[in-house]
Amino acid sequence: MTAPMTMNRVIHAAVRRDLERLARALDDWQDGDRARGGELERAFGNLRTELTHHHEGEDTHIWPMLAGVGVDPALLATMESEHHAMAQALAGTSAALSALAASGTAAAAAEARASVARTRDVVEQHLRHEEDELEPQLAPHHDSPAWKTVEKKLRNQPLPVAGRFFAWLTDGMGERERTFLRSTVPAPMVLVLARVFGRRYTREIAPLWRTPTTRH
Numbered sequence: 001m002t003a004p005m006t007m008n009r010v011i012h013a014a015v016r017r018d019l020e021r022l023a024r025a026l027d028d029w030q031d032g033d034r035a036r037g038g039e040l041e042r043a044f045g046n047l048r049t050e051l052t053h054h055h056e057g058e059d060t061h062i063w064p065m066l067a068g069v070g071v072d073p074a075l076l077a078t079m080e081s082e083h084h085a086m087a088q089a090l091a092g093t094s095a096a097l098s099a100l101a102a103s104g105t106a107a108a109a110a111e112a113r114a115s116v117a118r119t120r121d122v123v124e125q126h127l128r129h130e131e132d133e134l135e136p137q138l139a140p141h142h143d144s145p146a147w148k149t150v151e152k153k154l155r156n157q158p159l160p161v162a163g164r165f166f167a168w169l170t171d172g173m174g175e176r177e178r179t180f181l182r183s184t185v186p187a188p189m190v191l192v193l194a195r196v197f198g199r200r201y202t203r204e205i206a207p208l209w210r211t212p213t214t215r216h
Contacts, residue, residue: 003181006135011054011176014169019120021209026113040112041097045202048090050168051123053161055083061150062138068146071091073135080091081153082126089119093153141196143200166190171206 003009012186025040063076100108141147157165170178170190181190195202 003131003135004139007178007180007184008135009051009131010080010169010173010177010181011062012131013174014171015054015123015127017172018209019116019123022047022117023113023120025209026109026116026213029106029109031106032104034101037100037102037104037108039096039208041094041101043205044097046164046168046205048094050165051090052080052087053165055086057154059083061153065141065146065150066134066138069141069144071134075133079126079130082122082129085122086119086126089122093119109147115153125128129133159193159197163193164176164200164201165198167194167198168205170194171201171209 012178022040022044025036030036060078063079067073093112093115096108100112102108107160136146153160170181173181
């Protein structure tokens with residue numbers, strides 16, 4: 001049975017997509033390609049920013065709300081611990097990509113690939129844990145005043161932040177996720193935010209995920 005789609009799962013799909021893109025981009029590395037290393041460093045930097053922002057919203061707003069409705073404190077503590085583990089893994093991959101950008105060597109690419117593999121494992125463990133154990137406990141409260149307050153706080157973002165988020169989220173989005181997003185956020189709003197306020201992502205980050213031979 002397919003689990004019900006949520007905004008959380010839409011975001012998780014975008015995270016998984018970018019980590020998969022990064023892993024593919026590091027395959028068959030051309031020794032000395034420092035320019036490509038710099039591109040991947042910048043593209044990953046955007047993913048790290050979005051994932052960190054997502055987790056800060058959970059730590060600040062969602063976990064306290066769930067604690068208030070009786071969710072097991074041990075589970076919430078584990079979620080927070082996993083966030084710390086992911087932050088460390090992301091930092092490690094960021095450092096590996098910085099080294100790749102500086103040297104462009106095949107050896108640095110191999111180190112980056114290994115780091116990305118470790119980060120994907122850490123991230124996937126948390127995403128699965130959250131989807132399997134935490135979301136079912138949140139679902140009964142989706143119509144509650146407490147959750148509506150949390151949603152309002154999460155959506156109250158500066159326009160450039162919201163624009164970057166929607167441009168990133170919809171870049172290569174799957175049909176199931178797109179259908180859910182359309183049912184949740186008015187399509188014209190997503191379009192304006194992504195195209196107007198997210199144009200920097202579209203111009204500067206999205207092309208970096210393409211292979212060099214498919215950019216023109």
